[in-house]
Amino acid sequence: MESNLTISEAPPQWNSKPMYHLPPWGEPLIVLSILCGAMFLTRRRNYQILGKRKDTTYNAYLDSDSSTSSDDLLMHDSDIEDELQQDTTTTKYLPKRRNCFGLALYTPNTSRFANHFHSRILQKFPFLIEMFYWIITYLFYRLTKVFAEIIFTSSIIDIAQAHGLAILDFEQFSWASFLFPWKEHDVQHWFMEGHQTALTILNRAYALIHIPGTVGFIAWYYYIAPSHATFATIRRTLTLTNLFAFLTFTLYPCMPPRLLPAEYGFHDSVRHDNATSIWMSGKYVNSLAAMPSMHFGYAFVIGCTMFYHSGIFRTSLEKGESKKSIWWKIIYCLIGIGYPAMILITIVATANHYWMDALMATVVACAAYFCNGIFLVLLPVEDMLLWVLRAEKPIPTTGERFRQRGGRI
Structure with missing residues (x-):
């Protein structure tokens, strides 16, 4: 590929x-x-998984004869407990009514399976549902390499390299070059020429923070969010960000800077430090998936969530949300700004991504937030899967015990 790029000297x-x-x-x-x-x-x-249930509100929901789905209880709180307890519908196990692209669909009511052993395990540990969703998402990622190789066959390496160089060309010589005042290899060389210990730390951060950090955030937010509806919005946003990115990985393979020819001045510092994550290695890991950066996409969503819950720009709280002290507001804001900033520096300094990757990840994450409701059309599929498994979906516990504690953060 012909390019106007300045060929850099070999890395230090x-x-x-x-x-x-x-x-x-x-x-x-x-x-x-x-x-x-x-x-x-x-x-x-x-x-109790075994024995009699003691939670009367929960009993009323499971034993009701209505066709109400657990998804209708994402906002489950004391305001609907009386309604649940007063449900006296006489017809047992009416089908669930779902709306899908304007069409009314009726799916089997799985509440009849509420006393099955595996259903009771889910009711005791509702977070298992979230774990299942993320396993499915991770499996989709592992398949992007397979699909991309099927589409582009043996030419995928050359195509991915051409895309990577095209990004560098765009950043340095296009009308938008003012958005990228620093070249990626200059950032990495700054760390390698006198700040190698800091780069070693960033190498480890790149490997260890992405998956555990995101899983840790999901776990924490499931517990702390004011309602499951709020949590589900962020979870769907992260999932849709994933799917948008996976589609791009498949149709637009892009070689990261670290894999470009040596004359472009990049060094694969993560592998030098033996800091490669087990989640990013193996036969089915797509190494030609630089655009967009999921490291930064996740970090951006997490940062925005923290900033939102700091309450700095809001005059009112969500129902179920506790008022925060000024110190907690500051902590939330610092994490909201600092975490994405740290991830941005990390992905560029380690030569795993271009600036453009982070910019497109931001665009993708914003699009995912505004479109995340599209996942609700999959509720009939979930209903059918639960029917096949003879399981009932649990009522979420999001934020319940924190609110019962009367916490103030």
């Missing part, structure tokens, strides 16, 4: 000593610990 000599290398089971153990901790923290108390 790398002298930093690699940090401690986690064993292969280290990262899975971290993620598993977070998920198990979240299951315990968000469990439904006063409910």
Whole structure:
């Protein structure tokens, strides 16, 4: 590919000593610990998997003869408890009515399976549903490499390199060059020429923060969000951001800076430090998926969520949301700004992404937020899956115990 890019000198000599290398089971153990901790923290108390249920409100919902779906209770709070307890519908297990693209669909009512053992496990640990959703999302990511190779066959490497160089060309010589005042290789060279210890730390951060950090945020937000509807909006936004990105990975393979020919001046510092994440290695990992950056896409959504819940720009609270002290507002704002900024520096300094990748991740995340409701059309599919599994979807516990505690943050 012909390009106007200035060919850089070879990267400086790398002298930093690699940090401690986690064993292969280290990262899975971290993620598993977070998920198990979240299951315990968000469990439904006063409910026994075996034996009689003690939660009267919960009994009223499960034993009601209505066709109400658990999805109608995403805003489950004391205001609807009386309504649930007064439900005296005489027809048992009426079908659920779903709206899909303006059409009314009727799906089987799975409340008849509420006393099945696996249903009761879900009712005790409702966070298991969120874990299932994220496993499905991760499997979709692993398939992007397969689909991209089917589409582009053996030419995928050359196409991905051409796309990477086209991005550098656009950043440096297009009408939008003012948006990118610093070149990516200049940022990496700044760290390599006298700040290699800092780069070593960023290498480890790139490997360890993305998956555990995002899973940790989902677990924390499931517990702390003022309502499950609020939590579900952010969860759907992250998931749709994923799917938009996966579609781009498949149709627009893009080589990250670290894999470009050496004359462009980039160094694969993460692999030098043996800091590659187990989640980003293996046969089905798509190494030609630089555009957009999911590291920054996730961080941007998390940062915006933290900023929103700081309450700085709001005059009123959501129902179920606790008032925060000035110190907690400051902490939320610092995380909201600092986390995306740290991730942005990390992905550029380690030569894993271009500035444009972060910019497009921001656009994709914003589009996902405004379009996240599209996932609601999949509720009939979920109903059918639960019917096949003979399971009832649990009522979420999001924020319940924190509000019962009368917490103030």
